[in-house]
Amino acid sequence: MSKKHITAVVNGDVSEFLSDPGTTLLDALRDELGLTGSKEGCGTGDCGACSVIVDGRLVCSCLMLAAEAEGKRIETIEGMAQDGVLHPLQQKFLEHAALQCGFCTPGLLVASRALLETNPDPTETEVRYWLAGNLCRCTGYDKVIRAVMDAAAEMRQVRRAS
Numbered sequence: 001m002s003k004k005h006i007t008a009v010v011n012g013d014v015s016e017f018l019s020d021p022g023t024t025l026l027d028a029l030r031d032e033l034g035l036t037g038s039k040e041g042c043g044t045g046d047c048g049a050c051s052v053i054v055d056g057r058l059v060c061s062c063l064m065l066a067a068e069a070e071g072k073r074i075e076t077i078e079g080m081a082q083d084g085v086l087h088p089l090q091q092k093f094l095e096h097a098a099l100q101c102g103f104c105t106p107g108l109l110v111a112s113r114a115l116l117e118t119n120p121d122p123t124e125t126e127v128r129y130w131l132a133g134n135l136c137r138c139t140g141y142d143k144v145i146r147a148v149m150d151a152a153a154e155m156r157q158v159r160r161a162s
């Protein structure tokens with residue numbers, strides 16, 4: 001079966017790759033573009049480890065075909081830090097020790113970013129509900145929730161000051 005040529009904007013850069021018709025976006029990101037931050041925990045849309053943002057929407061990249069990425073704007077964990085400076089969410093995850101093995105962390109960070117971009121002042125319940133699709137077997141979630149709430153507060157403060 002012939003490969004399809006895909007062009008997408010990945011973390012702000014135009015990227016081109018060849019993909020088999022059945023290849024998932026997750027596999028294309030990892031194997032064709034070398035962006036291995038997105039993880040495959042389940043491959044069935046249940047764990048959130050493969051979360052990416054596609055045209056502003058949070059997506060499980062294991063459930064999306066690479067061919068569907070044609071012309072789309074894709075943001076992955078690799079695009080979160082800018083010019084060597086961690087995103088506030090990344091910084092707060094470190095400060096709150098909101099990770100242990102780290103396997104779920106890229107997905108949690110990308111999902112949290114997607115939340116704060118649409119809801120900069122979420123309640124704790126809203127954060128917990130939003131991240132319910134991101135499974136973590138290590139942290140017990142509390143530190144993650146604290147980190148997201150703290151990052152949201154800091155980002156609001158920066159926005160007010162600017």
Ligand code: FES
Pocket residue numbers: 039040041042043044045046047048049050051060061062063
């Ligand atoms: Fe995609 Fe688990 S690997 S949701």
Ligand code: FES
Pocket residue numbers: 098099100101102103104105135136137138139
């Ligand atoms: Fe290990 Fe979340 S830190 S699965």
